[in-house]
Amino acid sequence: MNQLRDKIRSIQLSNVKPKLLVIGDLMIDHYIIGGATRLSPEAPVPIVNVKKETYTLGGAGNVVQNLVALGANVTVAGVIGDDDAAARVINILSSEGVETHTIIKDSSRPTTVKTRILAGSHQLARVDREVTDAVSMAIEDELIGKLGQYIEQADMVLLSDYNKGLFSPSLTQRVIIEATKHGKKVVIDPKGLNYEKYKGAFIIKPNRKELAEAAKAEKINSVETLQEASKVIFEQTGTEYIVVTLSEEGMVILTELTHKLLPVKATEVFDVTGAGDTVLATMAYFIAAGLTVEEACELANHAAAIVIRHVGSATTTIDEIVRDMERN
Numbered sequence: 019m020n021q022l023r024d025k026i027r028s029i030q031l032s033n034v035k036p037k038l039l040v041i042g043d044l045m046i047d048h049y050i051i052g053g054a055t056r057l058s059p060e061a062p063v064p065i066v067n068v069k070k071e072t073y074t075l076g077g078a079g080n081v082v083q084n085l086v087a088l089g090a091n092v093t094v095a096g097v098i099g100d101d102d103a104a105a106r107v108i109n110i111l112s113s114e115g116v117e118t119h120t121i122i123k124d125s126s127r128p129t130t131v132k133t134r135i136l137a138g139s140h141q142l143a144r145v146d147r148e149v150t151d152a153v154s155m156a157i158e159d160e161l162i163g164k165l166g167q168y169i170e171q172a173d174m175v176l177l178s179d180y181n182k183g184l185f186s187p188s189l190t191q192r193v194i195i196e197a198t199k200h201g202k203k204v205v206i207d208p209k210g211l212n213y214e215k216y217k218g219a220f221i222i223k224p225n226r227k228e229l230a231e232a233a234k235a236e237k238i239n240s241v242e243t244l245q246e247a248s249k250v251i252f253e254q255t256g257t258e259y260i261v262v263t264l265s266e267e268g269m270v271i272l273t274e275l276t277h278k279l280l281p282v283k284a285t286e287v288f289d290v291t292g293a294g295d296t297v298l299a300t301m302a303y304f305i306a307a308g309l310t311v312e313e314a315c316e317l318a319n320h321a322a323a324i325v326i327r328h329v330g331s332a333t334t335t336i337d338e339i340v341r342d343m344e345r346n
Contacts, residue, residue: 022313026340029307035091036306039168041193042078042178042207043185044096044121045130045148046103049074054137066137075110076132078178081207084299084321086114087333090306093168095120095161097153097184103129120164124157130182152186162192169193170200173306176298177219181209190215203305207298208232214254221259221311222251223298229262241270241277248272259311263297263322271315278312280319293322296334320346 049072054064075083078096085092094116098104100123107129111118130148134141153161169175175197179185195218197204203220213232216222230238233247248260252274260272268281300321304314320342325332 022309022316023340023343025309025313026317026336029304029309030089030336034307035089036303037091037093037171037173038085038176038302038306039093039095039165039172039174040078040082040085040176040178041095041120041165041184042081042176043130043180043182044075044079044094044098044107045077045132045180045182046106047074047076048072048131048133050133050135052137054142064137064142066135066142073106073110075107077130077180077182079107079111080295081176081178081299082111082116083114084296084333085303086116087335088300088303089336090299090303093117093120093172095122095165095168097122097124097127097157097161099123099127099129100125101129103131103147117168120161120168122157122161122164124153126154127151127183148182150181150183152183153189155188158186158189158192162189162196165193166196169197169202172202174302175202175204176302177204177206177216178295178298179207179209185209185215187212187215191217194218205298205302205305207294213251216257217255219255219257221261221301222255222257223261223263223294223301224251225263225265225294229260241279244270245272245277249274261297261301261311261315263294265293269297269315269319269322271312280315293325296321296325296332300334300339317343 051070052066052068054066058065082092082094098107108118127149128147133145135143194204205221206216206219207223211232226238229247233250235247238244262270271278297318300318301314304317320339321334324334
C-alpha cells in the first residue's frame with residue numbers, strides 16, 4: 019500500500035494533468051424535492067408540495083465530473099438536443115472548465131432529461147424525456163470529423179454508453195479505429211447486448227448484470243460463472259481486460275487467462291447510483307497517469323467505496339482516496 023500511495027503522491031507533485039477524452043450519452047438529472055402529507059382527491063397518489071428543484075449532469079456527464087474532481091484535463095463529446103436542457107448541459111460543463119467543442123446539437127431529438135420526484139428521500143416517480151433512436155449518419159459524420167484532433171491529443175479515450183442512440187456499431191468502431199491509429203487506449207462502460215461493436219477496446223467495464231445479459235449467461239454467482247461469461251466477451255471483442263463491478267461486493271479484473279478479485283472497501287453503503295461512472299473515471303485517470311491496470315482498479319475500488327456512502331451520484335478526490343486507503 020505504501021508503494022502505491024507514494025506513486026499517487028508523485029502524480030500529484032508532478033502537476034501533470036492527464037488528458038482524457040470522454041465520448042458518451044449526455045443528460046440532465048432533474049430532481050423535484052418536496053413534502054407529501056396527503057393524497058390527491060383526483061387519484062390515489064400523493065400531492066407533493068415542492069420545496070426545491072435541482073439540475074445535475076447525468077450519464078457521461080457524471081464520468082466527466084468525476085474526472086474533473088480527480089484533477090484531469092477533460093474534453094467531452096456527444097450529441098444533445100437544441101433546447102433549454104442542452105444549454106444547461108453546456109453551461110455546467112463550461113463552468114467546470116471542460117472543453118465542449120466536440121458536442122453536437124441535433125434539433126431532431128431532445129436532450130435526455132430524467133426527472134425524479136421525491137418526497138423527502140423517497141422517490142415517488144421518474145419521468146424521462148428522451149429519444150433513443152440511433153443518431154443520423156450526418157450527425158455521426160460531423161462528430162467523427164470533429165474528434166480526430168482531440169483523440170490525437172488525448173492520453174486515453176473513454177466511451178460512456180448509456181444506450182441512448184449515440185453508440186451505433188458504426189460510430190463505435192470508427193472511434194475505436196481512429197484511437198488505435200493514434201496509439202490511444204479505449205476504455206468502455208458498455209450497455210446493451212451487442213458487445214461486438216466494442217471490438218478493439220483496451221478495457222470493457224460491465225457490471226455483473228450487464229455481463230450476464232451480454233454473454234447470455236443464466237446466472238453469475240461465482241468466479242467460475244464469471245469467467246465463463248467473460249470468455250464470450252473476450253471472443254467477441256478481443257479486449258485485453260474485462261473489469262466487472264459487483265456493486266457492494268467490489269470488482270474483478272479478468273484477462274483471458276487470469277482473474278483478480280478486489281473486495282469492496284466500503285464500511286457503509288447508502289446508494290450505489292453512479293458508482294460505475296466513478297470506477298470508469300478513476301480507473302482511466304490513473305492508467306493515463308502511468309499506473310498499471312491492477313493499481314488503477316485498486317484505487318477505483320476505493321473511490322467507489324467513498325461515493326456509495328452518499329445518496330445520489332457523487333465524486334471523490336485523490337486526497338480522499340488516499341485517506342480511504344490509510345483507513346483500510
